Amino acid sequence: MSLNPATFALNPQGIDALRAQASRDPQTATKEAAKQFEALFMNEVMKRMRAATMESGLLENRLTQVGTEMLDQQFATQMSGLPGGLSAAIERQLSRNLPSAAPPAPAGALSGLVKETQNLPDLAKKNVPTHAARFIQQHGDAARAVAQESGLPADFMLAQAAHETGWGRARMRATDGTPANNLFGIKAGPGWKGKVAEVTTTEYINGEARKVVAKFRAYDSPQESFRDYARLLTGNQRYAQAVASAQAAPDNAAAFAKHLQRAGYATDPDYANKLARVINTTVRVQRALA
Structure with a gap:
């Protein structure tokens, strides 16, 4: 009632x-x-x-x-x-403080990426942040599936989604409170025909951080967000160097991050360094859970 x-x-x-x-x-x-x-x-x-x-x-x-x-x-x-x-x-x-409605990943679905959730209490012994492991467990399967389709490393996609959402703790929501499932901060330009979420975000204008309201793409599921992100990178010539770098050197996080920033993916002047650090953390977490 x-x-x-x-x-x-x-x-x-x-x-x-x-x-x-x-x-x-x-x-x-x-x-x-x-x-x-x-x-x-x-x-x-x-x-x-x-x-x-x-x-x-x-x-x-x-x-x-x-x-x-x-x-x-x-x-x-x-x-x-x-x-x-x-x-x-x-x-x-x-x-923002409501728990995500997304269901937990099924046991065994992320084989090769992470172990089951019952190992999470032991993560402190391996110096692994619990929130990072949970994020990888939730989205690792989607990243791996899209990686097979696009050739983009799953580690890179997981890390960028983690960076954009603060490891899932700052998920984008529409004005009615429903999850936008936009894990990569992709904006809704004039050519976007899907759902839209208007969100207050930080943009760097002439090197100065400012709060602005912008329109972002919204999806029915997180996996759609991964797939749309892969389409954006592989289907746009401006990201050709970033894609080539990722496919040729999937262990070179710094090169991929720099090419992505140079292509104008984000306005944060320190975006490449931040993303490279998160990629390295993602790799370390997965190794600890292997």
């Missing part, structure tokens, strides 16, 4: 209902929680406005104050959750 913010906004008893829904439907609960935060903020703004207004002293008593407070709460509730309002921004922030 959907929660109605008008019935419990600013009411502490509604927290229990929100918690119960969060266990059943995190996405909807996140939306409702965002509305509650916005309602609280709006109510506080109205309180401050009332306090800054001089009282006449006529016809004002405790009953009129209570009535005014109830009216302010009603206004605050009605103004929350409107399109383009504060709740939308709050919801996007809260959604």
